[in-house]
Amino acid sequence: MTVIGEFIKKAIDVYGFVTSEPDPVKAQNEVLKKLIDTAKLTAFGKKYNFSKLLTSTNLVEAFQQEVPVHNYDKMYDEWWHYLLEGHQNVTWPGGQKYFALSSGTTSTSKYIPVTDDMVDAIRKSGIQQVMSLKNFDLPADFFEKQIMMLGSSVNLIQQDDHQEGEISGISAANIPAWFRTYYKPGIDIASLTDWDEKVRRIAEEAPNWDIGSLSGIPSWIEMMLKEVIAHNRLSTIHDIWPNLQVYTSGGVAFEPYRKSLETLLARPLTYIDTYLTSEGYLATQKRPDTSSMALIVDNGIFFEFVPFIDENMDEDGRVRPEAGVLSLEAAEENVNYVLLISTVSGTWRYMIGDTVMITDKQRAEIKITGRTKHFLNVVGEQLSVYQMNQAMQVMQQQFDIEIKEFVVSAIRKNGEYINKWVIGSNKTVDNQAFALALDRELCETNKNYNVARSKSLKGVEAEVMPVANVYRWSEEFKKLGGQAKIPRVMKEEDFLEFEQYVTGLL
Secondary structure, eight states: OOHHHHHHHHHHHHHHHHOOOOOHHHHHHHHHHHHHHHTTTSHHHHHTTHHHHTTOSSHHHHHHHHSOOBOHHHHIIIIIHHHHTTOOSSSSSSOOSEEEEOOSSSSSOOEEEEOHHHHHHHHHHHHHHHHGGGGGTOOGGGGGSEEEEOOSOSOOEEOSSOEEEOHHHHHHHTOOGGGGGTEESOHHHHTOOOHHHHHHHHHHHGGGOOEEEEEEOHHHHHHHHHHHHHHTTOSSGGGTOTTOOEEEEOSSOSGGGHHHHHTTOSSOOEEEEEEEETTEEEEEOOOTTOSOEEEOTTSSEEEEEEEOOGGGBOTTSOBOTTOOOEETTTOOBTOEEEEEEEETTSOOSEEEEEEEEEEETTTTEEEEEEETTSOBOSSSOOBOHHHHHHHHHHHHHHHTOOEEEEEEEEEEETTEEEEEEEEEESSOOOHHHHHHHHHHHHHHHOHHHHHHHTTTEEEEEEEEEEHHHHHHHHHHHSOSSTTOOOOSBOOHHHHHHHHHHHHTTO
16 A cells, blocks of 8 residues: 555545534524525525525525525526626626536526536535545555546537536536546546547547546446447456446436446446536435435535425426425425525525435435436326336346336327336347336335326336437437436327337337
């Protein structure tokens, strides 16, 4: 073990010894107070009486009564469009250098303001994640190895007074100078916008690097590793990166990808989940004995929770104005919630579209359970992406396959509704047998689905096909790499077009 690695490991251990995790409720109250105080003289702060709110005896309650819940369209139409036009002091003091282009599962790009305060907050949250590595019992020499961060291009789009790009590209463009020695694939390769060229360059340069950890969305990490292995004629990625020990996942649930990823490894890695969105760095896994992530409660983000039930949501998956909203203090464990955030980028009571479940309230730990618009409930199925992921893990074991992507929709057939699934896998199986097994699993684990199957949901069909077909669709109609994700649930019209494309490749 070298001196530098020992020094870094000891510094992390000492930091963890002299610091303690904040009290989540107290930290959140302090964050909200600071957010409101900082933004009180902005246009948004004046409209919603932030100065008066600061005199309230119960700030959280007063804030919730005064400020309405926002989704992206409401924030953009009423406030953020002014920022793109060059105005300042709109929802946060000053202007901003960056706009994050949302790269989620919708087809229309969203422009999310990224302030200097948010860039700093993301950096501080990254440091929290690094410091939590003390809990994972990693050897000292790990801290000398390089980090492969596979994100979107750092070659940002220059506009009149700001730059635009995906949040991973903005974050990578702002990494500290001292970190660039460790950062791979390096700025030159990371600047490439063409996915195939980027992966080809990584494969060519891979023998020159000593990678200790990976970071990125699972599907794109897997595609990159396959290219490195094929180009360099390897058996596993450990043949070229023997010191690879950690994979930091983000963007989607990792567990459905574990089986296929581990076929590319000589040995399993330490897996750490993170929750970085276009709106901020929200949570990170801080201990090895759980797959849950701890909300970052003391760094510029205030969290609220809306019970994810029918009466709280409208037909477009938005929180109704009259919905009850809870603070972290009032929220309960093991309940599905729509997440709202207020941040140092000037998002206020903002619905980012994710649903979460608090798994440990004392530690403020959560799991992402799905998306508000990716919740299948056309005829009462009430299927969350979390439940779909769990079912897919069972199907992987039962049929001895690797399921890398899936898409589902409620479609009409002969005048009745059925659920139709497209499954992207490494090999094909009997479609009818798969559909029967999947249907049976969902009936056993979801009582609402079971009731729907006896009434309005008249059938289940599945088409198991090569995952390359799904990625071809993504490449043509969305994009590959970066933070692009395959939608799990589609509306009927969109699904039928998607199905026609991917089955046409068979």
